[in-house]
Amino acid sequence: NAGVTQTPKFQVLKTGQSMTLQCAQDMNHNSMYWYRQDPGMGLRLIYYSASEGTTDKGEVPNGYNVSRLNKREFSLRLESAAPSQTSVYFCASRGLTGTSGRRNTGELFFGEGSRLTVL
Amino acid sequence: RKEVEQDPGPFNVPEGATVAFNCTYSNSASQSFFWYRQDCRKEPKLLMSVYSSGNEDGRFTAQLNRASQYISLLIRDSKLSDSATYLCVGRNYGGSQGNLIFGKGTKLSVKP
Numbered sequence: 001n002a003g004v005t006q007t008p009k010f011q012v013l014k015t016g017q018s019m020t021l022q023c024a025q026d027m028n029h030n031s032m033y034w035y036r037q038d039p040g041m042g043l044r045l046i047y048y049s050a051s052e053g054t055t056d057k058g059e060v061p062n063g064y065n066v067s068r069l070n071k072r073e074f075s076l077r078l079e080s081a082a083p084s085q086t087s088v089y090f091c092a093s094r095g096l097t098g099t100s101g102r103r104n105t106g107e108l109f110f111g112e113g114s115r116l117t118v119l
Numbered sequence: 120r121k122e123v124e125q126d127p128g129p130f131n132v133p134e135g136a137t138v139a140f141n142c143t144y145s146n147s148a149s150q151s152f153f154w155y156r157q158d159c160r161k162e163p164k165l166l167m168s169v170y171s172s173g174n175e176d177g178r179f180t181a182q183l184n185r186a187s188q189y190i191s192l193l194i195r196d197s198k199l200s201d202s203a204t205y206l207c208v209g210r211n212y213g214g215s216q217g218n219l220i221f222g223k224g225t226k227l228s229v230k231p
Binding site: 041 | 164221
């Protein structure tokens with residue numbers, strides 16, 4: 001049972017380079033999210049997608065773009081990486097029920113994270 | 120002021136101790152709350168939901184006080200394996216944040 005899979009797990013970029021973080025979920029969830037986590041800042045929402053074909057900005061969208069390719073996949077792109085984008089990135093998904101079976105719990109299922117360093 | 124606030128800790132407690140964390144929220148429209156657990160260098164995982172009537176899951180008890188706008192998590196008989204960061208999460212309906220607002224987390228370290 002894969003859950004949420006994101007790649008790559010580690011990446012080092014030079015300033016100005018571009019890259020795409022890939023995320024896929026196999027739980028048939030409608031909603032998918034991209035967060036970044038920095039020391040002392042907690043989890044901050046970058047973009048989210050409530051359903052296939054829709055995307056919305058979160059708290060910190062500048063410097064990022066997203067694509068909801070289909071129901072399973074939600075990618076995050078850095079067009080011109082900056083040192084301020086050094087962070088741990090988490091993809092997450094949410095369905096109508098959680099692991100308890102309760103409906104609309106708000107439970108997020110996270111990928112294992114992608115550690116990005118921009119030099 | 121951030122919508123969900125937590126004491127970052129760390130809380131250093133001996134095995135077997137009882138420890139409690141509080142989390143305050145500023146948006147009175149917040150509908151649901153959750154506690155997530157995050158181990159070092161791992162992804163967050165749902166620990167438990169917080170219901171208005173309070174709920175208990177083994178050694179863990181979560182309470183919601185809407186009048187004072189805070190959520191609590193009580194851990195009894197702490198184990199070494201409870202060492203982690205505990206994230207308080209509020210869920211609002213509507214808004215532009217994908218509905219879920221995370222606190223910055225409270226770090227717990229249980230010592231032998």
